[in-house]
Amino acid sequence: HAGQLTTGALAGIITRQPGGQPLNGAQVLLQPGGIRYTTDFNNNGLYVFHDLEPGTYQVIVSANNLEIGAQSIAVKAHDFSFSDFALISALPPTITDTLPVSETADYDVYEAIGVRFSRPMNRQSVESAFVIGPAVRGHFIWSNDNTVVLFEPDISFEFSTGYTVGVKGSAVDTSGRALDGNADGTGGDDFFLDFTTGDLDPTKPVVLDFFPVRKDTAIFLRDVLRVMFNQELEPASLNENSVRLSENDGTRIALQIDYVPVSHSVTFIPKAPLQTDKQYFVTLARDIRLPNGEQLAKNFNWDFNSQARPVQIEFLDDFENMFPWADPDDSPFTHGTIPDSTRFATTQERFISGTGAAELKYQFSGAGGFLQIDRLAATLIPAGDNTEFGIYVYGDHSLNEIRMFLQDIDGEEALPWTIISWSGWRLLRFNLRDSPVTPGINGNGKLDGQEIELAGLQLNLTGQNKGQLFFDDFVVSIPQSPVSIESGYAETKEPADFALEQNYPNPFNPETMIRYRIPESNEARQQVSLRIFNLQGQHIRTLIDAEQLTGFYRVTWDGKNSLGETVSSGLYVYQLTVGSHTENKRMILLK
Numbered sequence: 001h002a003g004q005l006t007t008g009a010l011a012g013i014i015t016r017q018p019g020g021q022p023l024n025g026a027q028v029l030l031q032p033g034g035i036r037y038t039t040d041f042n043n044n045g046l047y048v049f050h051d052l053e054p055g056t057y058q059v060i061v062s063a064n065n066l067e068i069g070a071q072s073i074a075v076k077a078h079d080f081s082f083s084d085f086a087l088i089s090a091l092p093p094t095i096t097d098t099l100p101v102s103e104t105a106d107y108d109v110y111e112a113i114g115v116r117f118s119r120p121m122n123r124q125s126v127e128s129a130f131v132i133g134p135a136v137r138g139h140f141i142w143s144n145d146n147t148v149v150l151f152e153p154d155i156s157f158e159f160s161t162g163y164t165v166g167v168k169g170s171a172v173d174t175s176g177r178a179l180d181g182n183a184d185g186t187g188g189d190d191f192f193l194d195f196t197t198g199d200l201d202p203t204k205p206v207v208l209d210f211f212p213v214r215k216d217t218a219i220f221l222r223d224v225l226r227v228m229f230n231q232e233l234e235p236a237s238l239n240e241n242s243v244r245l246s247e248n249d250g251t252r253i254a255l256q257i258d259y260v261p262v263s264h265s266v267t268f269i270p271k272a273p274l275q276t277d278k279q280y281f282v283t284l285a286r287d288i289r290l291p292n293g294e295q296l297a298k299n300f301n302w303d304f305n306s307q308a309r310p311v312q313i314e315f316l317d318d319f320e321n322m323f324p325w326a327d328p329d330d331s332p333f334t335h336g337t338i339p340d341s342t343r344f345a346t347t348q349e350r351f352i353s354g355t356g357a358a359e360l361k362y363q364f365s366g367a368g369g370f371l372q373i374d375r376l377a378a379t380l381i382p383a384g385d386n387t388e389f390g391i392y393v394y395g396d397h398s399l400n401e402i403r404m405f406l407q408d409i410d411g412e413e414a415l416p417w418t419i420i421s422w423s424g425w426r427l428l429r430f431n432l433r434d435s436p437v438t439p440g441i442n443g444n445g446k447l448d449g450q451e452i453e454l455a456g457l458q459l460n461l462t463g464q465n466k467g468q469l470f471f472d473d474f475v476v477s478i479p480q481s482p483v484s485i486e487s488g489y490a491e492t493k494e495p496a497d498f499a500l501e502q503n504y505p506n507p508f509n510p511e512t513m514i515r516y517r518i519p520e521s522n523e524a525r526q527q528v529s530l531r532i533f534n535l536q537g538q539h540i541r542t543l544i545d546a547e548q549l550t551g552f553y554r555v556t557w558d559g560k561n562s563l564g565e566t567v568s569s570g571l572y573v574y575q576l577t578v579g580s581h582t583e584n585k586r587m588i589l590l591k
Contacts, residue, residue, distance in 0.1 A: 101193070351470075451555070499517035507589070534570065570589060571587070
């Protein structure tokens with residue numbers, strides 16, 4: 001076309017990385033042709049080549065102490081081609097700044113340690129090369145450009161303690177160059193700094209410990225949060241204005257707050273379960289004070305994340321009614337107690353939810369004391385692989401041992417002993433399949449079958465011979481299936497207090513859970529049957545045919561008939577008969 005040039009041009013910007021500053025005096029070599037260009041000193045980093053014959057050119061860029069850059073670029077007639085270069089240092093990475101600086105005294109025990117590098121670093125190599133002594137549990141926080149890393153203690157450093165922090169020479173940047181820790185121009189050297197933390201101020205309330213720790217993850221949706229202080233607090237200063245839990249948008253979470261004077265601790269429990277996979281913030285306000293009026297030096301904050309996996313939380317016993325529990329002295333295994341000073345009963349003195357809890361007052365007469373509290377009504381725990389269950393225990397710091405024991409198809413199995421080394425509320429929580437068990441009566445040291453029941457509690461004298469414990473809310477958390485529940489099938493009428501629930505999940509494949517409740521009766525045990533039929537009325541399988549106590553139960557059907565064969569997709573009826581009462585519901589097996 002008329003007016004079109006037969007040659008082309010090539011241009012670009014040369015910068016230093018990180019930072020992106022334009023390079024002055026950078027040397028540019030164009031091949032073939034051996035044409036050279038030097039960027040000016042106007043801080044623009046621009047290079048330009050004119051009147052180039054169409055074709056492919058090699059552009060080589062260099063500057064003092066920077067890595068050489070090279071690119072192949074196509075040039076077209078009557079066109080401008082653009083290619084920018086970002087050069088990185090040819091020198092090994094160094095540490096340019098720290099927090100604190102070396103030899104700092106009186107460093108805040110709650111503050112993070114910070115290190116700034118001269119260029120982006122490989123995160124894994126730095127974290128592996130990081131050392132601190134004395135040892136401190138903590139976590140790393142990185143800047144987006146990977147040039148700054150913070151090491152934040154999970155709780156705090158120790159007061160009045162000297163620390164040495166190091167980054168070994170094995171740390172490398174994103175290009176693989178080893179750290180030059182002593183800034184002598186050669187990589188592979190270690191870097192160290194020393195600092196000393198400040199003293200504990202005995203005139204003010206000071207946080208010594210807390211749970212969850214900073215940046216903690218997978219926190220149970222109804223766990224007990226706690227903070228321990230250095231000395232006695234003014235109870236009136238502890239309320240939902242001074243102890244706050246909030247979501248990241250500032251929404252407040254209602255809490256039940258308890259002060260435990262003997263351990264200078266505060267426990268707080270969400271009144272409703274937290275949401276899954278969400279960040280939460282704890283704030284302890286300056287309003288928290290000592291009895292003499294001295295306040296917290298400043299607001300104390302930290303954050304954590306709730307568990308990511310959705311669960312259904314159910315209460316298997318809220319301890320509002322003591323009828324399912326026997327007195328410790330009724331057990332033949334209880335020994336070494338003083339009967340008049342040992343009892344298990346309901347109380348309204350302390351509780352997690354509702355209006356009451358269970359209280360165990362105990363006194364042992366001497367060494368070797370042991371007590372057992374038997375549960376009289378069967379309470380079925382769902383036997384899924386990821387089912388977790390637990391009980392809230394208000395500890396007395398007696399250093400005695402406590403545990404739950406379970407009943408499976410062959411006998412009793414006991415969960416691990418827990419030493420009562422705390423005061424206040426604590427959730428004792430176990431995974432049904434992962435927790436080790438020891439055999440009890442007729443047990444074999446493992447949980448067998450699908451029907452796992454809570455059988456009772458045991459207390460072993462290993463510490464103080466006298467104490468007081470509280471128990472509330474025996475809970476179970478069941479992982480939620482992505483399959484939705486379907487309901488609305490025809491149901492037969494049931495008597496009051498009789499319940500057969502819709503199976504879950506429904507539709508299902510390959511297994512589903514059926515829940516039912518046996519009502520109270522004049523008889524201690526009632527004959528119960530749970531059977532599966534197809535729509536033609538043919539009997540498929542009997543899941544339960546036994547006498548059972550009043551209570552809630554769960555049964556899993558694995559989609560197989562009485563011969564162990566997997567049945568075909570379709571509608572099925574499950575029928576519960578308790579005494580003279582019968583109820584039917586429908587479910588769908590969908591493959």
